[in-house]
Amino acid sequence: MKRTFWIFPVIFLCVALPLWLVPAPPEGEEAFSGADGKAESAITDIAPDYTPWFSPLLEPAGGEVESLLFALQAALGAGVIGYWLGVSVTREKQRRERQSASREGPGGDAD
């Protein structure tokens, strides 16, 4: 694990640097808007008379609800990873304790 430690500052830089490097967008445009939405407007540029033939069954009621659902998705994943990490650390600790107990030999007091 020691060797992976440098990874996290690099990730942080990759995510944070664009916030400084990218100039502010022109008035009225959202900074760092989603690429999906940009593709959607590119479609309307290329084919102005294309009309979507199906619309989502359920739209999140506003941006706040949408971010709630995205957070929920990430939290579900993070919960599972956290469970795995907890189980793994405990398992490793128990293995180490068992090893040191057996090294003390049957006569030794393991407790």
Place this chain on the structure above:
Amino acid sequence: MHIMEGFLPVAHAAGWTLASAPFLAWGLISLRRRLREQPEQRMLLGVAAAFAFILSALKLPSVTGSSSHPTGVGLGAVLFGPLAMVPVGFVILLFQALLLAHGGLTTLGANLFSLGIVGPFVAAGVFRALRGLGASLALGVFLAAALGDLATYLTTSVQLAWAFPDPVGGFAASFAKFAGIFALTQVPLAIVEGLLTVAIFNGLARFNGEELRRLKLLPGQEARA
């Protein structure tokens, strides 16, 4: 990489759905067989699926001034092979299509093809090729995840350029436009995804060495990426 609901012509939507369906069925069959034969892999599979869940929910800012999200399917593709990640990608895309109005049911086939099929297959292929060439485990995992991520976004660009060729420049001009939106934005995010995948892979190598050795990802003795 989400193509919005209704934003593919009917023929394309149907075509991509038909193209993805056999992979999904094949993926489900192989996943079920794997869990029956090696139930101890359940935890590892859960980690791979959870990793994809987290990463595909994180929209990160990029140097192009737009935001996009990594895919997270590279890890599972390296661990279990690409087929295992098709059902995982399907669940993620279905969740986002139904609850978030991100992507859609009509474009589910096309989106599954880019995120759940091309991405994992490229990741697994890159990993196998690099390991065959003698690259280190860490480099193999990094490039597999990063290139798998990029491949997903290039696929989306191809899908959109195919459906909406430029009236003047045709497919090529249209592809350049969509790739400019998707693939360019994705480059730093692909690097982030590659690094995160290496980090979690190292965790797996430390805590689940036995399982990784059985998957032939680690040599017989204790080793770390």
